[in-house]
Amino acid sequence: MNRRVLLGAAILLMAAACGGGETPAPTLATEPPLDQPTEPPAQEGYQGGTVSDGGTISGTISYSGEIVGPIEVEVDKDNEICGDTIELSPIVRDGAGGLRDAVVRITDISSGKPLSVLGTEFVLDQKNCVYSPSVLIVPVGSAMTVLNSDGILHNVHTTPFDNAPLNVAQPGTQPEITSDPFTFPEVIPVSCDVHSWMNANVLAVDNPYAVLTGSDGSFILTEVPAGTYTVEIWHSELGIQTMEVTVEAGGTATINAEF
Numbered sequence: 001m002n003r004r005v006l007l008g009a010a011i012l013l014m015a016a017a018c019g020g021g022e023t024p025a026p027t028l029a030t031e032p033p034l035d036q037p038t039e040p041p042a043q044e045g046y047q048g049g050t051v052s053d054g055g056t057i058s059g060t061i062s063y064s065g066e067i068v069g070p071i072e073v074e075v076d077k078d079n080e081i082c083g084d085t086i087e088l089s090p091i092v093r094d095g096a097g098g099l100r101d102a103v104v105r106i107t108d109i110s111s112g113k114p115l116s117v118l119g120t121e122f123v124l125d126q127k128n129c130v131y132s133p134s135v136l137i138v139p140v141g142s143a144m145t146v147l148n149s150d151g152i153l154h155n156v157h158t159t160p161f162d163n164a165p166l167n168v169a170q171p172g173t174q175p176e177i178t179s180d181p182f183t184f185p186e187v188i189p190v191s192c193d194v195h196s197w198m199n200a201n202v203l204a205v206d207n208p209y210a211v212l213t214g215s216d217g218s219f220i221l222t223e224v225p226a227g228t229y230t231v232e233i234w235h236s237e238l239g240i241q242t243m244e245v246t247v248e249a250g251g252t253a254t255i256n257a258e259f
């Protein structure tokens with residue numbers, strides 16, 4: 001190898017080391033460190049705290065349409081636990097028309113009482129091959145515990161859009177499983193792949209102003225900071241109604257809505 005070739009190779013090596021001829025900027029010891037955040041900025045979300053002079057939203061949700069059912073489903077497996085028939089009542093109301101198991105919730109509130117007022121444990125039980133409760137409200141950040149009180153195989157299957165799905169066999173020997181924590185507010189259907197009639201809904205909510213109507217269709221949301229809000233009324237079979245409600249400090253706003 002002659003001298004000329006060696007020189008050429010040295011120039012090529014230098015060019016490669018310098019990234020094609022660009023000279024890297026020198027790093028000075030006195031240079032201040034770059035102010036780069038190592039964690040993503042805090043997400044904008046609901047702020048829970050003390051509510052002073054809050055108001056109340058209360059009322060009754062009713063249903064005036066036709067009642068379908070109860071629907072009798074013939075049980076074709078696990079009869080010793082599930083029975084021979086299951087009665088499904090998708091819409092339940094009392095004699096005055098009060099609609100049970102509707103969810104009344106504020107959808108656009110950014111601060112108020114803490115999320116923890118919804119509870120600390122959110123449990124869906126499987127008992128005699130029926131989910132209990134049929135509607136479960138869970139705050140985002142919390143998980144759902146699914147119990148198997150039956151001691152037979154169930155397969156818990158959720159079908160969310162935005163949250164992590166759950167699709168897991170729960171044999172009789174496994175009395176309890178836990179979902180991932182919910183991260184987005186949405187309605188999440190739950191079903192069992194073993195027993196086709198088993199259905200429930202989880203309502204993941206991002207604020208604590210969400211409540212199920214009682215057997216007479218009544219509900220109450222307390223400690224609502226004064227303001228104007230969008231209230232959504234959801235029922236698994238009847239859909240959604242929304243309305244605007246203004247709550248005065250210390251006052252009561254009434255919602256009497258009908259499906």
Ligand SMILES: [Cu+2]
Nearest residue numbers: 154192194195
């Ligand atoms: Cu099942």
